[in-house]
Amino acid sequence: MQAALFPIREIIRDLPASRIAEVSAVGFGNPEIIPLWYGEGDLPTPDFISAAATAAMAAGETFYTYKAGLPELRATIGEYLSWLYGREIGAERVAVTSSGMTALMLVAQMLIDPGDNFVIVAPIWPNVAAAVTILGGEPRLVSLDPAPGGGWRLDPEKLFAACDSRTRAIFVNSPSNPTGWMISPDEIAALLAFARRRGLWLIADEVYARIVYGNRAAPSFLEQSEPEDRLIVANSFSKAWAMTGWRLGWLTLPPSLLPEIEKLVEFNTSGSPTFLQRAAIVAIRDGEDFVESFAARCRAGRDIAIEGLQACRRVSVARPDGAFYAFLRVEGLTDSVAFAKELLHTAKVGLAPGSAFGPMGEGWLRMCFARDTATVAEAVERLRAVLD
Numbered sequence: 001m002q003a004a005l006f007p008i009r010e011i012i013r014d015l016p017a018s019r020i021a022e023v024s025a026v027g028f029g030n031p032e033i034i035p036l037w038y039g040e041g042d043l044p045t046p047d048f049i050s051a052a053a054t055a056a057m058a059a060g061e062t063f064y065t066y067k068a069g070l071p072e073l074r075a076t077i078g079e080y081l082s083w084l085y086g087r088e089i090g091a092e093r094v095a096v097t098s099s100g101m102t103a104l105m106l107v108a109q110m111l112i113d114p115g116d117n118f119v120i121v122a123p124i125w126p127n128v129a130a131a132v133t134i135l136g137g138e139p140r141l142v143s144l145d146p147a148p149g150g151g152w153r154l155d156p157e158k159l160f161a162a163c164d165s166r167t168r169a170i171f172v173n174s175p176s177n178p179t180g181w182m183i184s185p186d187e188i189a190a191l192l193a194f195a196r197r198r199g200l201w202l203i204a205d206e207v208y209a210r211i212v213y214g215n216r217a218a219p220s221f222l223e224q225s226e227p228e229d230r231l232i233v234a235n236s237f238s239k240a241w242a243m244t245g246w247r248l249g250w251l252t253l254p255p256s257l258l259p260e261i262e263k264l265v266e267f268n269t270s271g272s273p274t275f276l277q278r279a280a281i282v283a284i285r286d287g288e289d290f291v292e293s294f295a296a297r298c299r300a301g302r303d304i305a306i307e308g309l310q311a312c313r314r315v316s317v318a319r320p321d322g323a324f325y326a327f328l329r330v331e332g333l334t335d336s337v338a339f340a341k342e343l344l345h346t347a348k349v350g351l352a353p354g355s356a357f358g359p360m361g362e363g364w365l366r367m368c369f370a371r372d373t374a375t376v377a378e379a380v381e382r383l384r385a386v387l388d
């Protein structure tokens with residue numbers, strides 16, 4: 001109680017706590033609940049990756065290191081992106097960060113003066129808007145539209161109309177958390193053309209680039225851009241390599257921004273742990289089989305989740321082409337936080353409330369299906385008993 005009286009920045013005091021955490025706090029650690037509220041799979045990091053970290057630590061790689069990341073890791077990421085997207089992407093465009101979240105925070109620190117805004121395609125993972133707010137900026141959420149036959153559609157004109165003289169960047173997360181929506185190559189071209197014309201930054205959050213069903217990777221802004229475009233792409237080791245707890249990510253940006261990012265890294269984390277970076281090199285070099293098998297596991301979970309949920313009379317849900325979430329609309333639902341808490345008792349399943357992803361998410365719930373199929377099937381069965 002007392003702490004609330006200390007003089008801290010008003011913006012921080014007013015920052016809402018995560019609504020996902022508000023729900024998970026009620027059921028956390030309860031073994032009767034199937035927890036599908038967070039965005040992570042159930043598989044531990046593959047042994048060959050963990051072993052590389054242990055070996056690097058044992059070899060004494062425990063010192064301060066390069067701010068933008070080990071040159072070997074930056075080169076490996078560059079080669080990986082070049083292979084994935086068929087375009088030459090050099091190490092001079094890559095900066096390693098201590099997580100995807102930190103990558104986004106560094107971008108916000110680099111671009112936002114108080115009063116600037118980011119125009120953000122929503123619904124969106126809440127941390128993006130929070131980063132903008134913390135810097136004194138305005139997160140301007142522009143909603144995707146419901147697509148005929150289910151799913152979501154981007155209206156680029158709506159996005160462009162939301163940009164004004166204080167807009168610094170358009171922010172797109174594709175594949176999307178929570179909707180699973182994926183931007184098309186044509187939409188990427190339209191956004192790039194608009195950003196070039198208006199001198200705006202484009203921030204692409206592509207942390208789910210490899211969690212796609214049908215292709216090796218989702219359409220990427222890196223496929224159509226030039227090195228000196230005002231484009232920054234955020235990525236992470238968390239999702240595709242099952243490394244959420246490692247806190248490692250990277251940014252792909254214009255080479256001229258590298259010294260700026262190095263300054264910011266210095267004053268935030270002073271660099272990512274060397275032994276983790278050594279393991280990240282191994283993850284990329286030897287991890288393709290794992291990445292593919294993880295996407296296949298997510299696909300099996302998706303099919304069970306969507307089929308089961310679509311059979312519930314009160315639920316509308318579309319089959320996502322990317323990311324690992326079912327985003328479901330529940331008929332008559334007006335308070336998704338209260339309902340998600342109720343579900344902990346009635347269904348014993350932990351879901352994220354849709355309102356966590358912006359006001360347009362009210363009436364919706366998010367379920368992570370990156371689990372073994374038996375767990376997903378059991379969760380769906382329990383939800384069906386309440387939602388049918």
Ligand SMILES: Cc1ncc(COP(=O)(O)O)c(C=O)c1O
Nearest residue numbers: 039099100101125177207236238
């Ligand atoms: C859309 C999106 N961006 C970025 C992140 C950040 O991931 P991490 O900080 O684990 O690298 C997440 C994590 O859930 C996410 O969903």
